[in-house]
Amino acid sequence: MSGPEARPAGGVVRVGLLGGGTVGRAVVRLLQDRAEDIAQRAGCRLEVVRVAVRDPERDRGLALPPHAFTSSAEEVVADPDVDVVCELIGGVEPSRTLMLDALSRGKPVVTANKEVLASHGKELFDASEAAGVDLAFEGAVGGGIPMIRPLKESLAGERITRLIGIVNGTTNYVLTRMDEDGLSFQDALDEARELGYAESDPTADVDGSDAAAKCAILASIAFNSRVVADDVYREGIDAVRPEDVAAARRLGYVVKLIAFAELEDEDVAVRVHPAMIPRDHPLAAVREAYNAVFLEGDRVGELMLYGRGAGGDPTATAVAGDLIHVARNLLGGSRGRGCTCYRERAIRPMERMEGQYYLLLEVEDRPGVLARIATVTGDNHVSIKSVWQEGTGEEAQLVLITHRAVEGALQRTVRELRELPVVRAVRSVLRVEGVE
């Protein structure tokens, strides 16, 4: 344990770190390398005094004394020499319990943990409120891109109406390679793994659950109403075929996994799924492992925040920003914005959400086919924006782009189209976003 003699003279805020992984190590290095600037900016020195890790004996190449390391996260939280707890373990437990413990001891918490915030956010914010200390989490979404604080503070006067995020670097890398180089999903994913963009088990990236947690966090702040990860309708990218990506490209679109959050009649519509984005939309230029959030507000119009959405160093920048903020508040006896969920909005069920759709049908190549199809769409109140044939004879395909339609009506349409004798197969159904 760091004894009093280890403390520098003058103001110092002592940080207890939970987790010694990539981000944790990057945070330690950042706080040490930039100590002088941080002291100027925080009004005090920031020192990592304890680090809870799985194996305290392992050499992590950090300039910290051996006794700084412990395998007991509880010990770090309880340590009277720790002023601020920085949680970088990830996952729900034990993070939740540790953060609640820290807050109950009056210690501010900085975290980059999207899972626990998207599932137990209310409980954590209530604890932070009760204790009168900060709970900051800029690193939980978008790595180093300032998103949480701009939404909570800079845009506090704005009514955000829609938010479209590319918030998962792995899937964006995979889709970029599929789009630009014609790779298959599996080949692109293997490449992402080799480059370190994908975990050895990339399930949470591929199935959209990582993006869903971030979507819930962003929607909660944007619409001032608690949204949890389970509220978010979710489809992954594993069903996206090279043919869909190529067809999108021919039509002037690019396929992206998007986190979508919108106010629909004051309800919150939240969903994560692959979608076709027009190539001239700012989000279309978000390539490889980059992230971005595109916002629309009543007065501010369109905004986009773009950058590196993951990785140790970018995330460490976000965490350090929070630590500086929290340290300033601790010394000044003040607090930043706490929970901003002062409304209770309903979550709109997926079947009632509105959107545009792209349909690719294999059809008979003969007169009257379009009339049959148009009857089905019309009967279901799905209005067609554009339609054209690709290929002829056995290869005949029909591409349809709809106007905004309700998901339930679209799904009924697809079921009925599948039963039409002139439709040999419904090959693809993809949502279209970002069109005026």
Next chain:
Amino acid sequence: MSGPEARPAGGVVRVGLLGGGTVGRAVVRLLQDRAEDIAQRAGCRLEVVRVAVRDPERDRGLALPPHAFTSSAEEVVADPDVDVVCELIGGVEPSRTLMLDALSRGKPVVTANKEVLASHGKELFDASEAAGVDLAFEGAVGGGIPMIRPLKESLAGERITRLIGIVNGTTNYVLTRMDEDGLSFQDALDEARELGYAESDPTADVDGSDAAAKCAILASIAFNSRVVADDVYREGIDAVRPEDVAAARRLGYVVKLIAFAELEDEDVAVRVHPAMIPRDHPLAAVREAYNAVFLEGDRVGELMLYGRGAGGDPTATAVAGDLIHVARNLLGGSRGRGCTCYRERAIRPMERMEGQYYLLLEVEDRPGVLARIATVTGDNHVSIKSVWQEGTGEEAQLVLITHRAVEGALQRTVRELRELPVVRAVRSVLRVEGVE
């Protein structure tokens, strides 16, 4: 004057507005239309109680009692019923004196005034420091795009090394129309005027001085060292010819007026000028009247903040965010980040700044020309990255793109090239930015 009976029960922070122009009116409307949400977010109500305008009799269509208006800005600042002063007059005087007066009375100031901050920032921050109250200015750069607070707070742990901004909507609109539709500078400017993107006197936009003031503000924050508008080397866009824009397009570039700020050997290099940006750079997609700041940091990598950089409503969003922040601090007895210029960095003279250049030369069409030219560039330590000929005979032109070179060496090169018998004319010299 608003009597006590006009005040609502409960916490209220009373705003005195200086200036009733487009932004001022938009601020009043925003605070009124969104009063309920703002009260939740600020922890108090925000009420505009006084407005200083040129003609208090004129109907501005605002839901404020006639006695709220006065022609005396001094009276608004001195009014004991005014808790926060919101300065939206613009220009150096009387804004500077009014803001100093407000601060000396212990009243926080929110402003969108780039000119006074870029020329008298130190004096104003010193006064804010002495009074212990906030001076907030998110609206001064980039309209509704969160820039100031993300730079000061979210990125407080980061070492920003370079910043390239498109911070003037008028010139970006003009250059977009020249690029996409082949318009001349004058025709594009006339169109911008008709659409309301340009003032009737667009001098400060066209000559780069608006962008230079914003460049000074951004550089001061990014590099923690005071930069004033006069420190910023400046070239406008009036010399940009349709031929340059077309040539840039052929080469895969787009011409933008950029505000550039960089650390060079710990000195600050700041300049505003037209530059060629590669078409696949995120800034190239910033079209029409949009603004963006592209940042590079040691750890965070590349970041971009994008949106509507001007206009009453977007700027009002920034001002309202500041008012909410300032009101929360006022009630909580705390303060936000004050001046962050804790270093004194030298300003690098233009002739010592480094950059890449594009040169368009009219040349004799015969063997040995390139050798003569390459001798001149080589003698001046300007290294050529690529070179090719366009046209033949009387129309022969040589296009050169240099590697990074020092401005002074480049200018000497251009002078010597002009004297070469084989060079008929140096048609264009444009900087190139955003290349790896």
